Amino acid sequence: AGGGVKGGQVIGASDEKATGPAGEGLSPSDAAASFYHNLGIDHTKEYHTKTGRPIMIVRDGSVIDELFA
Numbered sequence: 557a558g559g560g561v562k563g564g565q566v567i568g569a570s571d572e573k574a575t576g577p578a579g580e581g582l583s584p585s586d587a588a589a590s591f592y593h594n595l596g597i598d599h600t601k602e603y604h605t606k607t608g609r610p611i612m613i614v615r616d617g618s619v620i621d622e623l624f625a
Contacts, residue, residue, distance in 0.1 A: 560594050560624055567622045585617030593619045 569578040592599040592613060599614040 562623065562625060565622070567620065582620060583617065585614050586620050587617070589614045589617030590620045590623050594624070 568582060570576070571578045589599040597613070599617065599619075601613070603611045603613070605611060
């Protein structure tokens, strides 16, 4: 259970007034990249439609390694 994600953890921190992230924040694209990575799907691969149009699964996301530590 858990799909390889370590449960019960907090990743990142808020600034002093809790109005934003302290340091570099995480994005929904980062979460998506992490989910696809965990499923064994290359989130950086460019796919093409039948007409040749390029499509990215996740455009600017990076895997959140701390999820799987």
